[in-house]
Structures are given as structure tokens and as C-alpha cells.
Amino acid sequence: MSSVKKLASKMLEEKEFFAPGHRACGGCGEVIGLRLAFKEIGGNAIVVNATGCSEIIASQYPYTSWNIPWIHALFENTAAVASGIEAGLKIMEKKGISHSKGAKVVAVAGDGATSDIGLQALSGALERGHDFVYICLDNEAYMNTGIQRSSATPYGATTTTSPVGGKQKIGQVTWKKDMPSIAVAHNIPYVATACPSYPVDLVAKIKKAIEVKGPAYIHMFTACPTGWGCPSNMAVKLGRLAVQTGVFPLYEVENGAYTVNVKPAKLKPVAEYLKIQKRFRHLGDEEIKYIEQRLAEEYQKLLEKSEASAS
Amino acid sequence: MTKAENEITWKEINIGATVHEPGNASQYKTGDWRSNVPVVDFSKCIKCALCYIFCPEGCITKNDDGFFEIDMYYCKGCGICAEECPTDSIIMKEEKE
Numbered sequence A: 001m002s003s004v005k006k007l008a009s010k011m012l013e014e015k016e017f018f019a020p021g022h023r024a025c026g027g028c029g030e031v032i033g034l035r036l037a038f039k040e041i042g043g044n045a046i047v048v049n050a051t052g053c054s055e056i057i058a059s060q061y062p063y064t065s066w067n068i069p070w071i072h073a074l075f076e077n078t079a080a081v082a083s084g085i086e087a088g089l090k091i092m093e094k095k096g097i098s099h100s101k102g103a104k105v106v107a108v109a110g111d112g113a114t115s116d117i118g119l120q121a122l123s124g125a126l127e128r129g130h131d132f133v134y135i136c137l138d139n140e141a142y143m144n145t146g147i148q149r150s151s152a153t154p155y156g157a158t159t160t161t162s163p164v165g166g167k168q169k170i171g172q173v174t175w176k177k178d179m180p181s182i183a184v185a186h187n188i189p190y191v192a193t194a195c196p197s198y199p200v201d202l203v204a205k206i207k208k209a210i211e212v213k214g215p216a217y218i219h220m221f222t223a224c225p226t227g228w229g230c231p232s233n234m235a236v237k238l239g240r241l242a243v244q245t246g247v248f249p250l251y252e253v254e255n256g257a258y259t260v261n262v263k264p265a266k267l268k269p270v271a272e273y274l275k276i277q278k279r280f281r282h283l284g285d286e287e288i289k290y291i292e293q294r295l296a297e298e299y300q301k302l303l304e305k306s307e308a309s310a311s
Numbered sequence B: 001m002t003k004a005e006n007e008i009t010w011k012e013i014n015i016g017a018t019v020h021e022p023g024n025a026s027q028y029k030t031g032d033w034r035s036n037v038p039v040v041d042f043s044k045c046i047k048c049a050l051c052y053i054f055c056p057e058g059c060i061t062k063n064d065d066g067f068f069e070i071d072m073y074y075c076k077g078c079g080i081c082a083e084e085c086p087t088d089s090i091i092m093k094e095e096k097e
């Protein structure tokens, strides 16, 4: 049986922990990621959700899309709330008063929530070694409030706060913050990048993240048709292209050892990825060449880390 | 059944606006957001399940014959299933009415 078929039959056995009726835009990549992740995580989990699209689309009072316990958190304290719940569960279990034996604490937050505003709380939680999983849903801007740049917005992308016009010719002028490496620098047992366009890889990583003792960080690349300016059927294709062009390599870091999980023999021209999205449409050949070179360099560095880990 | 937001009075709101019915968003219809509708031709389908795996709404289910069916109560017509189907068994048509 192919790995996709195996995944499908396993998914069919589980219920939808992220129920339909949510209010994400049609074709939203974040919800594909959430759906897949929680099929694997299962029912014995507590979700701590930072504000952002993933939260507001699923918690319009009096409704919830979550079929498991869920708590709203702020940008600033998502990882701190998760830490507190994890510590609480531990002590309750010790005292024999736990209602949720073995429950896994899973924090879910956007790229703005993770790489900007919640970074300090996240760093603290990773450093203290709480046994929890942190999932960053990276759609490369503050989408929920109308597409403002974050430190995860890629070089060259327009957002409402990195606009193109007048002297501003390229949109975002800074390179995307390397959030997974920041997580790795905390020497936690598990860090991985993932993308719903590679569902088998994604689910395998979620499984490892859940099983590992201590903090696990998953950085998930989730296309946003609304914020990126592309048709609503493109989220899966864009994720695939991001991996194949080196925009978002898929790798994991287990106790410091790097493995690149999807290794294109040759990176595709990045224009194939950029051209589908309005946020990049102003970019000229020169900027595209710059992006391509830099991506190739970053990818090379990653391959070297993985080779060094293997030797 | 949870009362819809426009039917609830302030007296009925739980303290902390907590929600006690898991997954009750499933009451909420998103199918009327659709402007395009996916149409599946089962005669071409190879039951690969990719449409099921990728649907952001989780509104595709397997029927007794092993084919994947779409629940139009939720389908937003995004077109991902049609785009990802390897056999072009799904096409998007304009939603009538």
C-alpha cells in the first residue's frame, strides 16, 4: 500500500478534531495543516491557541471547531500558558487527581505570534524544557488583521506595511527570520519544518513531536490565498513549489542532528513559485535572481549541516 | 443544538464565554459561500484519497463503495480537490442559483 493510501486509511479511522463549519477563507492552507496535525495528535490533547487566523476562524462564539479542550491565549503568553498547563497536569498526575492522563499540550500560533510577539515566552518554555509541542502556522504575515508584515514575511513580498510604491520598489526589505534555527539553538530534542503539501512527512513529524519527551517545535508552512494574492485552489501547489524551489526546505533536527527529508536533485527556478502570487508581482529579474541565489546558498548550508550530522 | 449568535441573549452567555459543546461549529453552514462547485466523475476516480487528505474543510468522506463524496453543506468551492486530483475526476463548475 502506498504511503498516501496508508495515511488516508488511518485518517479515516479518526474523527475530525478540527470540525467543519470553521470560517477560514476557502482554500486556506492553515486549516489543511491543522486538520492533518490533529488527525495524528488525536483526542487526548489540550490546545493553547494564540490569537490569529487559526483562532478566530474556529472560535466564533457560541461555536467552536475544536473537538478537544482548547484555550485562548494572547500573542505574548501562548507558550507561557502552555507551560503552566503542562506543569499543572504533571502535578495533578503526581497527586492522582488527573482527569486527563497522558494528555499532550499543544500550542498553536501564527508566524507573527511566534517569531515576533510571543518569542520571549516561547524561548522561556523551550529553555525550561516543558513537555509540549509548539506548532507555528507560518503564512508569512499577520493575516488575521489584514496582511501586515512580520519578521517571517519573505524578502520582496508586499504587505500593507511593506508596500510597493514611490521609492519602495521591493516590498519587504529584510530576509525571513530563521525561526526553526532559533528553536534549535535551545537544544531541544525535536525541531522540524513541515508543509501540508507533504502530508505523509507532516504527520510523521507530528508523531515524533508528540512522542518525544520535552519540547518539540514544528514550523509549518501554510499558504494563504487571501494574503498572498493567488486563486483559492493554489495552497497545496504553492507549498509543494516552496519546497521544490528551496523557499521552504523540509528538514528535522533530532537532538541536534539534521536530516533533510525532501531533497530535490536540483532546485526549481524560484520564478515558478513567485509568479503565481500577487505579493511578488512587482519583482524584476534582478530581484528574482538575488532571491534565487540566496535561497541556493541557504539550501547548501542546510545540506552541509545534514551531511555533518551524518558523518 | 447550540443557539446561533443572533438568538442568544446576554443571560444565556456562559461565564468567560466558554463553549461546552465540542465541535459545534459543524452546525454552521459554509456551503453558501461557494461560487464554484466541484463535480466528481466516479468513473475516472482511482480512489487515491488525495482530495480527502487535502480538503481544508474536511468535508469529503468515503462512501460504502470506496468513492470519496463531498458534503455540500460545508464545501466552500475552493477547488483544491480538483487541482490536486491526479486523474482530473473533479471539475469545478459555476454554482447555479
Ligand SMILES: Cc1ncc(C[n+]2csc(CCOP(=O)(O)OP(=O)(O)O)c2C)c(N)n1
Pocket (backbone or CB within 6 Å): A030, A051, A052, A053, A054, A075, A076, A109, A110, A111, A112, A113, A114, A117, A137, A139, A141, A142, A143, A144, A145, A150
Ligand atoms: C499584542 C497584540 N497586538 C496586536 C493584536 C492584534 N492581532 C490579532 S491577530 C493578529 C495577526 C496574527 O498574525 P499571525 O500570528 O501571523 O497569525 P495569522 O493571523 O497570520 O494566522 C493581530 C495583529 C493582538 N491581538 N495583540
Ligand code: SF4
Pocket (backbone or CB within 6 Å): A023, A024, A025, A027, A028, A029, A030, A031, A053, A057, A139, A143, A144, A223, A224, A225, A226, A227
Ligand atoms: S487570511 Fe489566509 S490564513 Fe487567514 S483564514 Fe484566510 S486564507 Fe487562511
Ligand code: SF4
Pocket (backbone or CB within 6 Å): A027, B038, B054, B055, B056, B057, B058, B059, B060, B070, B074, B075, B076, B077, B078, B079, B080, B081, B082
Ligand atoms: S472545493 Fe474545496 S472545500 Fe469543496 S470539496 Fe473540494 S477541496 Fe473541499
Ligand code: SF4
Pocket (backbone or CB within 6 Å): B040, B044, B045, B046, B047, B048, B049, B050, B051, B052, B068, B081, B084, B085, B086, B087, B088, B089, B090
Ligand atoms: S483525488 Fe481524484 S482520483 Fe483521487 S480519490 Fe479524489 S476524485 Fe478519486
Ligand SMILES: [Mg+2]
Pocket (backbone or CB within 6 Å): A110, A111, A112, A137, A138, A139, A140, A141, A142, A143
Ligand atoms: Mg501569519
